[in-house]
Amino acid sequence: MATSAGGAHATATHPDDSTAHDAPRDRSRSRGHGPAPGGALREAAERHLRALAGESARLREDQWTAIHALVADHRRALVVQRTGWGKSAVYFVATALRRAEGAGPTVIVSPLLALMRNQIAAAERAGIRARTVNSANTTAWETVYADVAAGEVDVLLVSPERLNNPEFRDRVLPELAAGAGLVVIDEAHCVSDWGHDFRPDYRRIRSLLHDLPDGIPVLATTATANERVTRDVAEQLQAGDTRQDTLVLRGSLERESLRLAVVDLPDPTARLSWLAEHLPRIQGSGIVYTLTVSAALETARFLSEQGLDVRAYTGQTDPDERSRAEDDLLANRVKALVATSALGMGFDKPDLGFVVHLGAPQSPISYYQQVGRAGRGVERAEAVLLPGREDRQIWAYFAGLSFPPEDTVRETLGVLAAEEGPMSVARLETRVDLRRTRLEQMLKVLDVDGAVQRVRGGWIATGRPWEYDAERYAAVAAAREREQRAMLDYLSADTCRMEFLRRQLDDTAAEPCGRCDVCTDEHWPTEVDPARREAAADHLDRPGAPVSPRRQWPTGMDALGVNLSGRIAEGSRAGEGRALARFTDVGWGTELRRILAEDASDEPVSDRVLQGVVRVLAAWGWQTRPVGVAVMPSRTRPTMVTDLARRLCDLGRLAPVGALGYRSEDGPGPRRHNSALRLHQVYSELVLGDDVAVRLAELQARSPGPVLLVDDYTDTGWSLTVGAALLRRAGAPEVLPLTLATMGG
Structure with a gap:
């Protein structure tokens, strides 16, 4: 009989299941002194567990210790136990007991939709009314809030992202937290940046806990926390509670199956x-x-x-x-x-x-x-x-997504401080060279640190002192390396x-x-x-990955002096392109990562790679066969891209249109990483020379048709977008990007 969220209906047949008859081999150890078993509260708890998990279910001693601490003592507790031990049984039983006392609903901060669905299903089997607020059910939020206010919800599951949604944070959360009967942080290792799955949104929980009224119990659970993460999470759970230390219940992580x-x-x-x-x-x-x-x-x-x-x-x-x-x-x-x-x-x-x-x-x-x-x-x-x-x-690659260096963070704070009102992330991108995801992650960390705040319309600087904790960030990076x-x-x-x-x-x-x-x-x-093995080799050798065209200009380009906004006009847009493979592909990706590495020499592609590109062209399925080949300018691999274009012209009997160019000798400069700044770079530098325009016009007069636009790889897609727009305006009826690699996927 499993007392885990989705397995509560299972039978008591397996050593990993959460049953009292496991007790002789349950090597859990407790920090702190739990209550003696027995009494009316325990009887009620056992009754609720049976409703949740079946008639054979019995509480483990650490489950009972946690439940008693939450319900009788209104404590804050951290449960670190292996998967399948029955952590969710603790908060569902505690919820039932608290609701029977007349307390408000349990608020569970839960990180994944799959987890939410399982928790709701488990709760419903026990007669516990559970609802959720997350990105997948936005149209139902108002109804959920109304049901909570009417007392018709026992458990409300909230995604951590909601904790810093301005409307939810300012309008819903204070009332919800004040009236909660129990607050649960599931997968609590996400709270700690020492944890293997740290999430900045989870750091908002510290503020939530700090502002809780006295007497609201808190439970944090995880199956994967070492001693360092356990200490960090336990300390963060103490926020705003000076009565007693967090109760930590940590057990054996053996998995006998x-x-x-x-x-x-x-x-x-x-x-x-x-x-x-x-x-x-x-x-x-x-x-x-x-x-x-x-x-x-x-x-x-x-x-x-x-x-x-x-x-x-x-x-x-x-x-x-x-x-x-x-x-x-x-x-x-x-x-x-x-x-x-x-x-x-x-x-x-x-x-x-x-x-x-x-x-x-x-x-x-x-x-x-x-x-x-x-x-x-x-x-x-x-x-x-x-x-x-x-x-x-x-x-x-994933290690490269860590917290940005101090000068980037300071630059961001300076930009926000100089702005009179809130700045959207899209507009901030025009000033700070970070990809959207990494920029948002950084802002969430700064928000929790008090340096910025998310408000309606975007982000503002608070003006509060902020220190770049270089020592901690370096230590976290070193821990990742270990x-x-x-x-x-x-x-x-x-x-x-x-x-x-x-x-x-x-x-x-x-x-x-x-x-x-x-x-x-x-x-x-x-x-x-x-x-x-031969079938696998054939599969991995199958080249081709789509390169989707950009359809919308980034917002806020006017701040960079670029008069582009809204949808990219049909007459300027690139067609859907192709790459030999994604950098992350299991097959061709390995070879492409080698030949396109920063320290790789600039030389013509091998015959094998060339034949792979030819196979991509053969399988493309275009409506009209291309008639010519144009080349993107390259400061790092001019030999590779020009030779590839020449050989494709020879093999496919296509007309060479020539290479686009840059206005200045240095070109766009060091590659920018987000859409706005990269577009600004290439838009101001990329040009279609007179010789290319003439050859293109002559080709279209002689044999009208699409033009291939060749490059080594595509990242943000803006170089190809601008290059295609220049060729389209010069008379190409369609421009089809063709690259060796794409970052997509």
Whole structure:
């Protein structure tokens, strides 16, 4: 019988389940003194647990300790327990007891839609009325608020992003917090920037807790926090509460159902063919995790071609499609979801039979969390890791998304301080060279630090003193590097893998599991069927990725002296282009990352790459065949792009139109990273020379048709957008971008 959010209906048959008859081997340890068992409150708690999880359900002692602390003592508590232990049972039972006392609804801050759906389903089974406020149900918010005010909601789940939505923060949150019976922070490791999945929006929780009226209990839960994260979260939970320290309940992280293994295969072809061969042999259904969106899509396509019923699941997947995919996996209608970390925290399927990783996460703690999805309600579940040679490059890319350097932060604060009113993120982009996502993340951190505030219409500087905590940021970066080294140690470990993971999480009870491939010396085979390997090679060698045209100019360009706004005119717009591959692709991406690396030499592409581009052209499916080739100017790879264009002209009998140019010798200068500043760069510098205009006019008079526009890679897309606009205005009826690589996906 599992008392986890979505598995509350399971039967008491498995050692990972949360039942009282687990108690002799439950090695949880408590900090602080819990109440003695028994009494009317415990009887009521046990009754509510049975309603939630079945007649055989009994509370663990640490579950009861937490519930008593919340309900009887109105304390703040942090529960760090393994996946499947029954953390959600604590807050649902506490909710029922608090509501019976006449307290207000429980407010749960929950990070993922999948987690919210599971929590609502579990609550409803116990007769607890749960509603949610998140980005996927904006039209229902007012109705939800009205139901809360009318006392018709027992549990309100709120996404952390809502905590700093001006309307929600100023109009709804104060009243909601003041009337709450219990506040719950789920996946509480996200609060700490030492945690493996730190989220700036979660830092708003400290302000929420600080402003809570006395006597409102608070519960934070997580399955993945080492001692450092545990201390940090416990300290943050203390905000505004000087009565007593946070109660910390931390237990053993043993997972007796998991069979951990690493299968070291030589290349992406071998890994894909191994998956196709072995997934059908693994009992049940499960999850195949990838490190990137493009890898998830590519892997799902190949496995589908091999006859496996799988679905892709990423952060870019339509929300309705994601929900259907989750339902299909829960109902065992698919063998697997091929997913990024978007399918992670809180997804609850007790009989999930396996978790396979195609590529290693950059943290053993993150890996432990993800494999923890499996084996909650079955005797055996497989957790297999297939590391890739490219994993470290992907880790390095994500590491580049860390908190910006001090001069960038100071520049942002200065821009906001000089503005008379609020600045939107789009307008701020015209002044600060950060991508939209990274800029928003930085603003959220500064908001929590009190240096800026989100208001209606955008962001303002508060004028409060702010210090750049370089020492802490450097320490966090160093901790990330240590985690990456530890992940590499896990891959090559000659000792128990489960013990290794538990020690990474500072589990003092860690000991050899006796089940992993190291303990048993039983290893998965590395040989793959030659026919499957050939099919995988063919799949990975299949070139081509779409390059979607820009359709809208960035807002606020007038601030940069560029008179562009609104939709890009049809007569100036690029057509849909193609790239040989995405940088993140499992197949061609590996080669492209090598030849387009910053330190790579500028030389003609290999015959193999050229033939790949030719195959992209052959499969394009355009309505009218191109008649000519134009080239984007390049300061770093002029030999590569001009030679590629020349060879395409020779092979395809296309007319060379020539290369566009720059107004100044240095060109646009160092590449800018966000849309507004990059567009400003290329718009002011890119020109169509008279010789190119003449050749284009002669070509169109002689043989009208589309023109290919060749470049090495596309990032923001604005160079190709401006180049296409220049060619269109000079008479090209259509311009089709063609690049070796795209950053998309």
